[in-house]
Structures are given as structure tokens and as C-alpha cells.
Amino acid sequence: xxxxxxxxxxxxxxxxxxxxxxxxxxxxxxxxxxxxxxxxxxxxxxxxxxxxxxxxxxxxxxxxxxxxxxxxxxxxxxxxxxxxxxxxxxxxxxxxxxxxxxxxxxxxxxxxxxxxxxxxxxxxxxxxxxxxxxxxxxxxxxxxxxxxxxxxxxxxxxxxxxxxxxxxxxxxxxxxxxxxxxxxxxxxxxxxxxxxxxxxx
Amino acid sequence: xxxxxxxxxxxxxxxxxxxxxxxxxxxxxxxxxxxxxxxxxxxxxxxxxxxxxxxxxxxxxxxxxxxxxxxxxxxxxxxxxxxxxxxxxxxxxxxxxxxxxxxxxxxxxxxxxxxxxxxxxxxxxxxxxxxxxxxxxxxxxxxxxxxxxxxxxxxxxxxxxxxxxxxxxxxxxxxxxxxxxxxxxxxxxxxxxxxxxxxxxxxxxxxxxxxxxxx
Numbered sequence: 584x585x586x587x588x589x590x591x592x593x594x595x596x597x598x599x600x601x602x603x604x605x606x607x608x609x610x611x612x613x614x615x616x617x618x619x620x621x622x623x624x625x626x627x628x629x630x631x632x633x634x635x636x637x638x639x640x641x642x643x644x645x646x647x648x649x650x651x652x653x654x655x656x657x658x659x660x661x662x663x664x665x666x667x668x669x670x671x672x673x674x675x676x677x678x679x680x681x682x683x684x685x686x687x688x689x690x691x692x693x694x695x696x697x698x699x700x701x702x703x704x705x706x707x708x709x710x711x712x713x714x715x716x717x718x719x720x721x722x723x724x725x726x727x728x729x730x731x732x733x734x735x736x737x738x739x740x741x742x743x744x745x746x747x748x749x750x751x752x753x754x755x756x757x758x759x760x761x762x763x764x765x766x767x768x769x770x771x772x773x774x775x776x777x778x779x780x781x782x783x784x
Numbered sequence: 785x786x787x788x789x790x791x792x793x794x795x796x797x798x799x800x801x802x803x804x805x806x807x808x809x810x811x812x813x814x815x816x817x818x819x820x821x822x823x824x825x826x827x828x829x830x831x832x833x834x835x836x837x838x839x840x841x842x843x844x845x846x847x848x849x850x851x852x853x854x855x856x857x858x859x860x861x862x863x864x865x866x867x868x869x870x871x872x873x874x875x876x877x878x879x880x881x882x883x884x885x886x887x888x889x890x891x892x893x894x895x896x897x898x899x900x901x902x903x904x905x906x907x908x909x910x911x912x913x914x915x916x917x918x919x920x921x922x923x924x925x926x927x928x929x930x931x932x933x934x935x936x937x938x939x940x941x942x943x944x945x946x947x948x949x950x951x952x953x954x955x956x957x958x959x960x961x962x963x964x965x966x967x968x969x970x971x972x973x974x975x976x977x978x979x980x981x982x983x984x985x986x987x988x989x990x991x992x993x994x995x996x997x998x999x
Contacts (some may be wrong), residue, residue, distance in 0.1 A: 630808045637815040655929040658936045659825040738928045745924035746994045763826035772963035775891035775933025
């Protein structure tokens with residue numbers, strides 16, 4: 584008798600359990616098919632914030648570093664201003680983004696310079712800079728300011744001093760007076776090295 | 785009837801954000817790839833105009849501090865006298881010779897510690913303490929990285945880590961100390977006339993000279 588009751592009870596319990604499982608499955612099915620939209624609101628908020636932040640930081644940089652340019656690190660703290668940007672990298676010399684001429688083995692070929700190999704004035708660059716100065720003077724006149732002749736030079740870490748001086752002398756000849764070298768802010772230990780340099784030993 | 789009503793409300797509630805989400809998802813990786821998480825700063829330099837010539841201070845030659853950089857080291861010219869080789873460097877050679885000639889990068893070969901100390905010692909002399917200009921001349925083959933480091937070393941007065949209230953720079957005993965150093969902070973003005981804290985200069989005005997011949 585006792586075993587009968589317990590067997591009946593067990594059956595009842597099994598039936599109850601089966602019902603519960605069925606109910607659970609049904610509930611699950613309902614939630615699966617019933618709700619169509621995922622809760623994306625918080626993700627949208629996050630994305631919007633990131634997008635605004637990126638748009639802001641993208642827009643405010645007055646200087647764009649061209650690819651293939653290893654700009655050295657420095658402890659300098661003055662922030663750049665919007666002005667004529669000249670880039671010297673391993674491939675060539677660029678005025679803003681326009682390629683002016685190619686560099687071979689870190690040198691400007693002699694036939695591009697006034698006075699050949701030993702010359703300091705790079706002719707194609709001089710012509711382009713003269714046009715740029717005319718344009719800048721026009722803008723300065725229109726806005727009632729004086730033309731200041733500021734230039735920012737972004738140079739690759741491997742640029743030799745000779746080339747740097749040639750570029751600056753050419754610019755001086757076209758009425759640029761003040762120069763700024765663009766660098767990436769770093770610590771004293773990193774100064775003079777570049778971001779992708781081999782590790783310090 | 786009631787069921788239809790409920791359905792209408794549900795439809796009106798959910799805005800279809802899928803196109804916006806698609807756009808945002810494309811824009812974010814694109815901008816993340818483009819954005820450079822680095823602060824770009826500038827070093828101001830001048831170069832003598834070719835037309836500019838003779839000294840203007842009553843016929844006296846101007847007081848000049850010159851630093852010559854070559855592949856062999858640094859030569860310092862204080863006024864009219866060239867500093868002789870120090871710290872066991874070979875006589876007749878540069879004032880400061882290379883400390884690590886085997887290094888892979890040119891920047892790591894030079895003895896920056898001795899250069900900083902030599903310049904700081906000059907700055908500490910009474911007749912040089914108000915002098916602000918340094919003329920840097922380099923060999924044709926010296927690279928831009930070395931030039932930038934030379935300017936960093938000569939432009940600022942530095943102190944050891946932790947000495948935040950120092951008013952003057954100090955000399956260092958080891959490269960480690962120099963690498964850990966920070967600028968002496970002083971009150972200054974930015975371009976808009978606001979007072980800001982900025983690094984105290986050692987010889988902050990850099991004039992670049994024409995290159996010497998490569999040896």
C-alpha cells in the first residue's frame with residue numbers, strides 16, 4: 584500500500600514536472616517570437632557619443648601627418664596653428680597635400696636646384712611657394728591683416744639637415760620668415776626618437 | 785477590436801533605427817582608423833635671412849652660443865672660444881663625443897647627458913643667465929631626429945622627478961635621471977595673453993645655421 588501511494592505520488596509529481604517544463608518551453612517560445620526589437624537604446628546612446636567625440640577630434644586638428652612620415656617625438660609644448668604646411672618625408676616634398684617633387688636617397692636631385700648639387704634653392708618648390716604666398720597675401724589683404732609668413736614643416740625623422748636647410752632657404756626666398764617644426768609630444772626619454780622606433784636598449 | 789487597437793500603439797512606438805545604426809556602425813570604425821591619438825606640438829625656429837648681416841650692438845660682436853652637431857658628437861662654442869674635449873673624449877675632436885657609437889638609431893648614439901650638463905653649466909654663469917639664443921649648426925648628414933632632440937635638450941631647464949617646486953634647472957649624474965626629468969615650470973603668457981604654466985627656458989630661441997660640410 585505504501586508503495587502504491589508513493590508510486591501514485593511519484594506519477595503525480597512527474598506529471599507536474601512535465602507540465603512545468605511544457606509551460607517553460609511555451610513561455611520561452613513566446614518571448615522568442617513575441618518580442619521583435621532588441622533593446623538597442625543604450626548602444627545607440629553610446630554610439631552617438633563616440634561619433635560626436637570622433638567628429639570633434641577629427642575636425643580640430645590643423646595639421647595632417649601624411650602617410651610614410653615618421654615624425655619625431657619631442658617635449659615641446661606649443662600647439663600648432665592653421666598655416667602653410669610643408670611635409671618632407673621619405674618619398675618627396677609636399678605642400679599641404681600636393682606632391683611638389685620626389686626625393687632620391689634623401690637628396691633633391693641637382694637638376695632641380697639653382698646652382699646644381701651644391702645649390703640651396705629648390706626650383707619647383709620655389710615656384711609653388713611663390714604661388715602660395717600670392718594666395719596668402721590676397722587672403723590677408725581681404726581680411727585686413729598683414730601677411731606673416733609662418734610655415735609649419737613636418738619632417739620625417741630621417742630627413743637630413745642639408746635637405747631641411749634647402750627647404751627653409753627656399754621658403755625664406757619666397758618671403759616666409761618664421762618656421763615651426765611639427766613634432767609629436769612625448770617624454771624626454773622618447774625625444775628625438777619616433778613612434779615606431781626600435782626599443783630603447 | 786481591442787486587439788487591433790493595441791497593435792496600432794505598438795507599431796507607432798518603435799522608430800526604425802536600422803539605417804541610422806548601419807551608418808553609425810560604418811562611420812565609427814572609419815573614424816577610429818583615421819584618428820591619431822597623439823598631440824602634435826611645434827618647435828619655433830628661425831633662420832638668418834641671407835640679406836641680414838653685420839651686428840647692430842655698437843660695433844661689438846654679438847654674444848653667441850653655438851652648438852655644432854656632427855656624426856662624431858657636439859662642439860660647443862661659448863662666445864668666441866670653442867670648448868675643448870671633455871669627459872675623456874679624444875683631444876682635437878668635438879667637445880662631447882658619442883657615448884654609444886654602436887646604437888642602431890642615430891639619436892641613441894649621442895651623449896645627451898653631457899650636452900645638457902655642459903649647456904646648463906653655461907646657463908648658470910652670471911654673464912650667460914639672461915642669454916636666450918642658441919645657434920645650432922649641423923653636418924649635412926645629421927638627421928632631423930637628432931636635431932629635434934638637441935633642441936629639446938637645449939631649450940628647457942630640467943629638474944629631477946618629484947622636484948615640482950624648483951625654480952632653476954640642475955645638472956644630472958646619469959642618463960636615467962635625465963630621462964626621468966621634467967621641466968621647471970614657470971609663469972608665462974600664451975598667444976592670447978592668458979597666463980599659463982610653461983617650461984622654463986634654458987636657451988629657448990633656436991637659430992639654425994647653414995650646414996657644415998659632411999665629413
